[in-house]
Amino acid sequence: MRREIFETLGKSNLVAGRDYNLVFLSVDPKETPADAREAKAETLTGFSAPGAQSGWRFLTAREHESAAIAQAVGFDYAYDGKSLAHPLGIAVLTTRGVVSTYLFGLGVDTEAIQRALQRAASNEISAAASPVMLLCFNFDAMSGRYSLDIVKMLRIVSGGFAFVGAAFILRALRRERLS
Structure with missing residues (x-):
């Protein structure tokens, strides 16, 4: 998923830090700020987008802090002391810090990312999934997708x-x- 995001942002006319901010927060309590710096350096080596050096942030936090942030944006995960289970996805926030859209899965297409960024820039909130649909589908954390249950x-x-x-x-x- 990260690859699609980086490629899309690199091809767009958007400037990081001006038109959007990209924040990757690791919820893994074993990862350190040094790991975040390394991830950013590797990413910037492989992908380029205007303003990425200052507008793309890779962060870590203490376990209780990352848990609070994850809960605030509705990102569920579980950590049993050894391994971390979480869905593959991103939360796209408006300029007011409200979740506009969730993008889940391994392969999010360019158009979906662009639409999500446009909605967020306009402070639009995507409609929630139908509760009836959620009765019939199950989220598989391993694949990061919803599937018929x-x-x-x-x-x-x-x-x-x-x-x-x-x-x-x-x-x-x-x-x-x-x-």
Whole structure:
């Protein structure tokens, strides 16, 4: 995902630090500021975008600080002391610091990134996912994508059939009593 973001920003007419700020915050408590500096140096060697030196920030924080920031933007992750499990994604914030859009997955296309940046620049908030859709889909932290959850679908469908069946039986019993 980072590759797509860097390539898109490099091809855009946007200037980092003026038109947008890019912040990568590591939620891994084992990573240090030296790791962040190294990641930035490697990134700037491989990708170029106007203003990237000053407008792209790579940060680390103490565990409780990164957890607070992640919670504030709705980024869930779990750290068990050895490994870190989290979705692959970014939160795009407006100029007011409100989440405008979430981009999840391994491969986010250029158009999606550009649309997200335009919405954020206009202080627009993307519509939330439909709660009904979320009943049928499951987020896989390993792939960073939502996928249809067959077990959830079967539960919903079988619950619907059970409800319809129960309603049919109650109606039949009620008719039998009335006759």
